[in-house]
Amino acid sequence: MIAAQAALETKMLLRNGEQLLLTVVVPTLLLVLFSSVDIVDTGRGRAVDFLAPGILALAVMSTAFTGQAIATGFERRYGVLKRLASSPLPRWGLMTAKTASVLVTEILQVVLLTVIAFSLGWSPHGNPLAVLLLLVLGTAAFSGLGLLMAGTLKAEATLAAANLVFLLLLVGGGVIVPLDKFPAGAQHVLQLLPISALSGGLRAVLQHGAGMPWDDLGILAVWAVVGLAAAGKFFRWE
Secondary structure (H helix, E strand, C coil): CCHHHHHHHHHHHHHHHHHHHHHHHHHHHHHHHHHHHCCCCCCCHHHHHHHHHHHHHHHHHHHHHHHHHHHHHHHCCCHHHHHHHHCCCCCHHHHHHCCCCCCHHHHHHHHHHHHHHCCCCCCCCCCCCHHHHHHHHHHHHHHHHHHHHHHHCCCHHHHHHHHHHHHHHHHHHCCHHHHHCCCHHHHHHCCCCHHHHHHHHHHHHHHCCCCCCCCHHHHHHHHHHHHHHHHHHCCCCC
């Protein structure tokens, strides 16, 4: 039942033009644009080496947080979640299916963005295990926050808030603009955001060949535990 629901969730996501725009088209355009045109000072080295890890983090956020929050919020509004909750599929099974759908979508995103980044001259380094841990913890953190928003706010409020948060974190999360461009006081706060930890950790590994980024992993783990626990406690099915 979980596999069938996960397949259905994935098909619905891939057929949704607006979510595809957010999860696939926008990250791809940003990667190509900022790698090809000298708009933002990304420091020494090629722009794509700085941008590719950040865009991978953005792709995770767009799917696990923004896309999932909006879709789940409207499912809740129209009573879809209520009907599914009364089906033989248990509630934890439904959430597992949604998570599996997010992971499948992210795999497709990562493959697509990696191919495009390689075509732009990207040369990544580092430990693949560290990258995998960062992506998994980042997915858990953003999923918890997305489900918390979808389960507590009205659908229209979720739509507005999720897109606003997406834009704010895109600008202030170290995805395209390096955090060292911000004032020192702001940097300390921004570094604690999940998108900053994910993009910074991926950049440390893939661009600089660092080992396991324990600080970034720790920040993501805290966000994941807090977000998922809060979503489990406060999520309303109706």
